[in-house]
Each structure stands twice: as structure tokens, then as C-alpha cells.
Amino acid sequence: MINRYETVFILTPVLSDDQVKETVKKYEATLKGLGAKITLNDNWGLRKLAYPIQKKTTGFYHLFEYELEGAEIAKLELDMKRDEKIMRFLSVRMDKHSIAFAESRINRGKKAAPKADAKA
Amino acid sequence: MAQQGDIRYLTPINIEITKEKFCRFRKSRIKYIDYKDGDFLMKFVNDQGKLLPRRITGTSLKYQRKVASAVKRARHLAILPYKGDLLK
Numbered sequence: 001m002i003n004r005y006e007t008v009f010i011l012t013p014v015l016s017d018d019q020v021k022e023t024v025k026k027y028e029a030t031l032k033g034l035g036a037k038i039t040l041n042d043n044w045g046l047r048k049l050a051y052p053i054q055k056k057t058t059g060f061y062h063l064f065e066y067e068l069e070g071a072e073i074a075k076l077e078l079d080m081k082r083d084e085k086i087m088r089f090l091s092v093r094m095d096k097h098s099i100a101f102a103e104s105r106i107n108r109g110k111k112a113a114p115k116a117d118a119k120a
Numbered sequence: 121m122a123q124q125g126d127i128r129y130l131t132p133i134n135i136e137i138t139k140e141k142f143c144r145f146r147k148s149r150i151k152y153i154d155y156k157d158g159d160f161l162m163k164f165v166n167d168q169g170k171l172l173p174r175r176i177t178g179t180s181l182k183y184q185r186k187v188a189s190a191v192k193r194a195r196h197l198a199i200l201p202y203k204g205d206l207l208k
Contacts, residue, residue: 010198050204063156098152
């Protein structure tokens with residue numbers, strides 16, 4: 001069944017900007033390879049973590065929103081799990097309320113909410 | 121001076137007036153609680169980072185469950201801490 005999902009992942013802060021872009025592109029390609037239709041691709045930039053993960057206190061956050069066959073998520077997550085550059089990830093299925101919320105957020109001038117404490 | 125049998129207080133006694141509690145999500149018609157918004161979720165945890173009970177926040181059960189899952193998701197993504205000290 002095709003559903004709308006969103007995935008947030010945190011990349012290690014040791015990467016350079018180019019490496020971050022490269023990794024994001026790689027996952028974009030993987031998603032497209034699985035047959036996903038990406039609806040939102042949002043980079044939150046370097047943010048401070050609430051607690052250290054792998055002894056790092058900051059991380060690059062990135063958000064994907066896409067429509068995909070549910071069974072394919074496992075493949076994406078396996079890829080992320082094997083990747084050392086990714087410290088954390090979370091995939092969530094979006095219900096109708098969250099879709100409405102996400103769309104209203106895009107319409108009212110993109111990423112107003114999570115950018116508030118973006119500076120690390 | 122007061123007459124006998126007439127009780128007087130130096131300071132007026134506090135009669136507790138309980139403010140009418142309301143569910144903020146019902147009131148402002150918020151349907152979805154975003155786990156990515158850490159500042160907003162901070163309203164629902166105490167200074168140790170624990171979830172506040174409904175009795176204090178006044179949230180209705182339906183939305184309390186959503187708050188709880190949003191806070192837990194935010195904790196996984198290091199947007200909120202699992203434990204804290206003097207967060208506020």
C-alpha cells in the first residue's frame with residue numbers, strides 16, 4: 001500500500017558540507033530507486049543535540065517526505081543502519097492531520113518552525 | 121475591636137479559586153502535534169524532561185496520547201533530552 005512517510009536522519013558533524021550534500025543525494029537516489037515520489041526535501045543544517053550521540057554534541061539534520069510502498073521502508077532503513085555517517089534516523093507514517101500540517105507549513109513560507117534554534 | 125464571636129483575620133484567607141482548565145488542542149483546533157518542534161514540546165515536560173500529567177496541563181486524553189508519542193519521538197532524535205537538569 002502506498003502511503004506518505006517522513007524520515008528524519010542525523011548525520012555526523014565531522015562531514016564537510018560537500019559530503020553532507022553527497023550523502024543526502026545518495027539517499028535521494030536510493031529513495032527514487034525504490035520508487036518513491038519525494039514531496040519535500042528539507043535541510044535543517046547543523047543543530048545542537050539534546051544529548052550526545054556517539055560522543056558528538058551536534059549533527060546535520062535532514063528531512064525527507066515521500067510517498068512510497070510501505071514494504072520498501074525496511075530497505076531504506078537497512079541502508080541507513082549500515083551507514084556510519086548516519087547517527088540516528090526515524091521514519092514515520094503520516095496520517096491525514098500530519099499531511100495537512102506539513103502542507104500548511106510549506107505554504108506559509110517553508111520551514112518556519114524547526115529553524116528557530118538552528119545555530120549550533 | 122471585634123466583638124465576641126466575630127472572627128477576624130489579619131490577612132485575608134486564601135480561598136482557592138480553581139481556574140477552569142481546558143485542553144489547548146481542543147481550544148485552538150490543533151489536530152497534529154509535531155515531534156520536530158522542540159520548543160513547543162517543552163511545555164509538556166517538567167524541568168527534568170519528564171512528561172507532565174494531564175492533571176497539570178489540562179490536555180484531554182486524546183491529545184495527551186499524541187503529546188506523549190511526539191515527546192518520545194523527539195527524544196529519539198535528540199530534539200528533547202531523555203533526562204535533564206533544570207531545563208527551564
